Each structure stands twice: as structure tokens, then as C-alpha cells.
Amino acid sequence: MDLQLHKAAAAGDAATVKTLLARGADIDARDGSGATALLVATHANKVEAARVLIEAGADVNAKDNIEDSPYLYAGARGHLDILRLTLAHGADLKSINRYGGTSLIPASERGHVETVDTLIKAGVAVDHVNRLGWTALLEAIILGNGGARHQQIVGLLIKAGADVNLADNDGVTPLQHARGRGYDEIATLLEKAGAK
Structure with missing residues (x-):
């Protein structure tokens, strides 16, 4: 070869x-x-x-x-x-990785703000659910660190129309995950967007 x-x-x-x-x-x-x-x-x-x-x-x-x-x-x-x-x-834009997720999901989890913005603008589905039962919003909260970059990403996802009440496979909502981790800024963003 x-x-x-x-x-x-x-x-x-x-x-x-x-x-x-x-x-x-x-x-x-x-x-x-x-x-x-x-x-x-x-x-x-x-x-x-x-x-x-x-x-x-x-x-x-x-x-x-x-x-x-x-x-x-x-x-x-x-x-x-x-x-x-x-x-x-x-x-x-519909292609998925081995976890059944779009590129937006790992980009959100890893805190790549500009990448998330670019993918949203390109038209990647913001509410796509991967095999773990997680959306980009859930991954940004569950696997993120609650810091400034993940706060910006949550804001971008909300602005792009992400369903703030779309729960994981166990029925836990993004807001519950944010509160459970003590991510107050993210919880506030979600509440303002109508999260329960």
C-alpha cells in the first residue's frame, strides 16, 4: 500500500x-x-x-x-x-459518528464556541439525539465544566431553538442536570428560555 x-x-x-x-x-x-x-x-x-x-x-x-x-x-x-x-x-450535515451523534454534539461538549456557532449556521440539527440519549445541549451541560465557554454554547443552542426541555433517556432535563452540577449561570439561561 x-x-x-x-x-x-x-x-x-x-x-x-x-x-x-x-x-x-x-x-x-x-x-x-x-x-x-x-x-x-x-x-x-x-x-x-x-x-x-x-x-x-x-x-x-x-x-x-x-x-x-x-x-x-x-x-x-x-x-x-x-x-x-x-x-x-x-x-x-446529517452524517453521524460512532456514538450516533452529529459533529455539533462533541463540539458542544468540548467547549468549541466558534465551531458550535459555525455548525448551527450551517444548519446542523440542534436537537439531534445520539445513542446515549443526549443532545448537544445535554452534552454541553453533562460533560462540560459549566464555565464561560460552555455557558456561551448553551446560549447559542438556546438561540438556535434547541428544545430546553428535551430530557435524557432517564427523563432528566437539561435544567435538572445544570442545577445538579451547580452550574447556576447555565441554569439561569435555561430558566429564561422556559426550561422546567
Whole structure:
């Protein structure tokens, strides 16, 4: 298996990526983990290498063996430049990761404010429920730290029309989770939005 393209992408060597593509390298070839060169570049947040691949037609939705695609991974990790490139080149907003969640859910959990804003504006469903029974709002509260970034994200999700009363699989609401963790600022935001 020729992984020169993957190596150049991982190193962020955009010039070599261009050269290899011009010589006919298979743009969407997979490595042992099922990753394309674009996903490898995305893992390392190598923006220029990713740009060359995307503009040459690399599949932004190609999933590896653990269901990550360049679009999903860039969203989850807050790699904003690559995320924007994937969105401009056919990212499947309905695609889901191995947890059955959209990119908005891990972005919310990890506190990537600008990424959450970008994904909401792109049209990712704010009330999508993953296999754990959690929405982006629930993950921002349950797995977040209650700090300023997660407060901003909760605000963005509310503004985007997230259902503030959509409970988890156990019937626990976002407000109950916020109160239970002592996240007073988030609880206040939820209450103002009509949370019970």
C-alpha cells in the first residue's frame, strides 16, 4: 500500500501533496485504519494540506473504521479552518459518528464556541439525539465544566431553538442536570428560555 500521500498530509506538506496528486495518487486511498489522506491531515490540523486535498476533490465525508470523517472530526475537535473547507465542499450535515451523534454534539461538549456557532449556521440539527440519549445541549451541560465557554454554547443552542426541555433517556432535563452540577449561570439561561 502506497501511503506517500498520507505521509505528506500528516506532515502538512502541501507541495508534496500537490505533486503526488499531479502524478496520479489515489486521492481517497485508505490506510490501515480506513483513513484517507484528508482525514490524516485533519487529525493533525494541517490546514494547507487539507485545503489542497479538498480543492482537488477529496471526499470530506469519507469515514474511517471508527466512523470518523474529515468533516465530523474537524467539527468535534474545533479545527475551524478545515471544518469551514469541508462545509464549503459538500459536508453531509446529517452524517453521524460512532456514538450516533452529529459533529455539533462533541463540539458542544468540548467547549468549541466558534465551531458550535459555525455548525448551527450551517444548519446542523440542534436537537439531534445520539445513542446515549443526549443532545448537544445535554452534552454541553453533562460533560462540560459549566464555565464561560460552555455557558456561551448553551446560549447559542438556546438561540438556535434547541428544545430546553428535551430530557435524557432517564427523563432528566437539561435544567435538572445544570442545577445538579451547580452550574447556576447555565441554569439561569435555561430558566429564561422556559426550561422546567
